[in-house]
Each structure stands twice: as structure tokens, then as C-alpha cells.
Amino acid sequence: MPGTVYVDPLHRVAVAGGTHGNEMSGVFLVKHWLKHSSQLERDTVSAVPLLSNPKASEKGVRYYEKDLNRCFTLDILSAPDSPDDPYEVLRAKEINRLLGPRGSANAYDMILDLHNTTSNMGVCLIVSRVHNAVEMHACQYIQTHLPHYNPRIYVYAKPGTDLYSVDSVAKCGLGFELGPQPQGVVRADILQKMKTVIEMTLDFINHLNKGMEFPAFETDTYQCSGQVDFPRSSDGEISAVIHPSLQDKDFSLLHPGDLIFLTLDGQSIPYSGEKPIYPVFINEAAYYEKKIAFILAEKIRVSVPALRRQTH
Missing domain, CATH: 3.40.630.10 (Zn peptidases)
Known part of the structure; x- marks a missing residue:
């Protein structure tokens, strides 16, 4: 120390x-x-x-x-x-x-x-x-x-x-x-x-x-390590929204394969990252214009x- x-x-x-x-x-x-x-x-x-x-x-x-x-x-x-x-x-x-x-x-x-x-x-x-x-x-x-x-x-x-x-x-x-x-x-x-x-x-x-x-x-x-955008169609429009199982789960550990997005057709999209990580600012309204669905953070002991x- x-x-x-x-x-x-x-x-x-x-x-x-x-x-x-x-x-x-x-x-x-x-x-x-x-x-x-x-x-x-x-x-x-x-x-x-x-x-x-x-x-x-x-x-x-x-x-x-x-x-x-x-x-x-x-x-x-x-x-x-x-x-x-x-x-x-x-x-x-x-x-x-x-x-x-x-x-x-x-x-x-x-x-x-x-x-x-x-x-x-x-x-x-x-x-x-x-x-x-x-x-x-x-x-x-x-x-x-x-x-x-x-x-x-x-x-x-x-x-x-x-x-x-x-x-x-x-x-x-x-x-x-x-x-x-x-x-x-x-x-x-x-x-x-x-x-x-x-x-x-x-x-x-x-x-x-x-x-x-x-x-x-x-x-x-919780240290910022990246960000995730919404899935988008070829014209740039958002094609899937935050999945109900992720909504309001800021600072909860997200594992590869956990569901993060839901299309209007009812298709669930899983998290494809290589390791568990902590999502923060999930579905922040001000971040739509920044093309951020949520931010990724690593939990680090200091x-x-x-x-x-x-x-x-």
C-alpha cells in the first residue's frame, strides 16, 4: 500500500x-x-x-x-x-x-x-x-x-x-x-x-x-472499457431495443450469451462479448444520439x- x-x-x-x-x-x-x-x-x-x-x-x-x-x-x-x-x-x-x-x-x-x-x-x-x-x-x-x-x-x-x-x-x-x-x-x-x-x-x-x-x-x-450501439438496419435506423432482462440492470454482471436486445419481431439478441462485463448507463435517453445503447465497464480493485x- x-x-x-x-x-x-x-x-x-x-x-x-x-x-x-x-x-x-x-x-x-x-x-x-x-x-x-x-x-x-x-x-x-x-x-x-x-x-x-x-x-x-x-x-x-x-x-x-x-x-x-x-x-x-x-x-x-x-x-x-x-x-x-x-x-x-x-x-x-x-x-x-x-x-x-x-x-x-x-x-x-x-x-x-x-x-x-x-x-x-x-x-x-x-x-x-x-x-x-x-x-x-x-x-x-x-x-x-x-x-x-x-x-x-x-x-x-x-x-x-x-x-x-x-x-x-x-x-x-x-x-x-x-x-x-x-x-x-x-x-x-x-x-x-x-x-x-x-x-x-x-x-x-x-x-x-x-x-x-x-x-x-x-x-x-467500474472503469469504462467500451460501448455498445443498438442493432441497426441498412438505413441506420434502430432495429432492436434493450431486452427486458437487461433493462434496469446497471452494474449487474453481464455474461456472454445473456440477452441484451429484442427486435420488434420478438427475436432476442445475446451479448457476444468474450468475457463477463458490467453494463452501465443502460438505455440512457441522452445517448441515443451518440449511438450508445449501454456502456461497458470493468470492475477493478484499486x-x-x-x-x-x-x-x-
Whole structure:
């Protein structure tokens, strides 16, 4: 087990909601916190609420012109402005100036980004990599204090790929993906869970800032390894839908031969992969346009070193 990681206190924290304008828990909470910011205050940190995509939130759509949560790559952020840039590209650059710049010493210490999914993901904690001790300990703190939520850790970025999400602007980032919740709808149970998870994360940051040491641990993560599209006809139209035996089975082990699709003629299509794997984001509404029926994830056990605040 590796040794202790020492980090500077996390004083500059932002809570972003409405990155996707039809994921209503984040929209509702951030609008609430903009009026009641004291609820995001702790002894050592006062988090800043941010409505990430105002235009999309106003219209109740995922995005206005382009998916904002794919606009924070280094290529996009470093490109010169153009009058032809989509609104979300301009907004990403604005957020990068406000909370970044990405990769700089001036960047915010942490961004918490709030999302909903139509998939049965429960309480899902999203990190970009497993090597950031602050992010992983925040997840562990949530898992320890909210075991009845059964929070799972999902690693969205494949090794060697650039990051693209809004929380990548900060030195540390954590995404929260709660579901199932329909697009454009707010559910009280999901809303309350999200509020509680954010409060727990701020408690963790406060304890870290005050000097609490967090011991090393091991945990399971679900790391993105690929994606599966729907079967399609020769004209590109979807020809089969998610099979009832797969629907709502996010994070359940999928074996070769298990049924994953069903045609309108009643034909079942099995999974043809070579090994068991975990499907996530099953039948996510927003992924139809991305030609993703579900994402494949590998369950990987990781070791995380102890964490403590740096003392100078």
C-alpha cells in the first residue's frame, strides 16, 4: 500500500448544476443554493453554486447547440474564439476562465458536477482517473457514511485520452450521476439524495482542511472499457431495443450469451462479448444520439494511499 499523500487545503470549491439543462436535480439545487448560499458553507470552505448552462436550463433541454460536458478538452479550450463557435463552446471557455484555467495553479481546488440519468444507476460517483487521492477519498467518505445509498465509483476516462467534462477544469473534480429520473422531471427522492451527497462531500472537504487524516483503503471501481450501439438496419435506423432482462440492470454482471436486445419481431439478441462485463448507463435517453445503447465497464480493485492536509 502506497504512503500518505499530502495536499493543500481545498478552499475554492464550486458546485455546478444544469451542465445538462434537462437534468433537473442539479438545476433545482443550484438555483436554490444561489438564493441560500449559506447551505454550502462549512468552517473552512464556502462552495460557490454555478448554473453551468443557463440557456439549456431555461429551455429545459440537454444543450442549446452542443453538449457542454464534452467541451472542456484542451483542444477546445485553447482554440481561438470564432463567431461560428456554438454557445456551449463559448460557455466552456467562460467557465474555464472563471474556475480555471484548466491545469493551472489558479484553477479552483474542486468542482462538484451534478447530473441525472434515465438509467438505473442509483447513486453513482464519477471520477476521471483513480490516481487523484482527493477524489477517491471523497468517494470513500460518501460510501462509508451513506452505505444505504450503495454508491458506486465509475471511472469515465480511458487511459491516454483527454478529459472533457466541466469538473476537469479544477484541480480535483467529482461528478454525481443519480437516477433513474426522466429528463425534464424532478423527483423528490432523487433530489434529496443528491442534496445529501453534496452535503457529505462538503463535510469531507471540511474535515480534510482541518487536518483529519484519512487512512489508505482498497475499493472497487467500474472503469469504462467500451460501448455498445443498438442493432441497426441498412438505413441506420434502430432495429432492436434493450431486452427486458437487461433493462434496469446497471452494474449487474453481464455474461456472454445473456440477452441484451429484442427486435420488434420478438427475436432476442445475446451479448457476444468474450468475457463477463458490467453494463452501465443502460438505455440512457441522452445517448441515443451518440449511438450508445449501454456502456461497458470493468470492475477493478484499486489501492488508494492515505490522505492528509499539507502543513507548512
